[in-house]
Amino acid sequence: MNDHDEIEHLLPTKGARWTVVLTSLLLTPAFQAPVFLKPFLWTTATEKYISLLQIIATILVLLVGSFITLYLVVRAYNELIKKHEKEIAKITISPPPPPTPIEYKRKYLA
Numbered sequence: 567m568n569d570h571d572e573i574e575h576l577l578p579t580k581g582a583r584w585t586v587v588l589t590s591l592l593l594t595p596a597f598q599a600p601v602f603l604k605p606f607l608w609t610t611a612t613e614k615y616i617s618l619l620q621i622i623a624t625i626l627v628l629l630v631g632s633f634i635t636l637y638l639v640v641r642a643y644n645e646l647i648k649k650h651e652k653e654i655a656k657i658t659i660s661p662p663p664p665p666t667p668i669e670y671k672r673k674y675l676a
Contacts, residue, residue, distance in 0.1 A: 578646070582638040589631025596623040 577583045600619035604611055665673065 578642045582635050585635045592627050596627040
């Protein structure tokens with residue numbers, strides 16, 4: 567199994583794969599945004615606050631990307647399970663229903 571097949575197995579939808587790519591691309595700008603925006607927004611911000619904002623922005627991007635990816639993957643697997651259940655129901659032969667009491671009396675007690 568090559569890497570492409572493993573990625574498609576772990577991330578079955580194109581949306582999930584794109585979400586992972588966008589999340590990884592947004593990590594660097596999320597980490598650098600507080601330093602870049604310091605002259606424009608925070609004139610009294612110290613290095614301590616900037617470091618805290620860098621950590622918070624990075625974690626926020628990771629959490630949002632992870633939750634979106636998780637939602638897309640779970641939804642895809644649920645649809646796959648429902649599809650398999652329908653296919654199995656078509657193949658499986660169900661037993662006949664049990665006889666009603668009247669049918670039972672006619673058949674076995676008469």
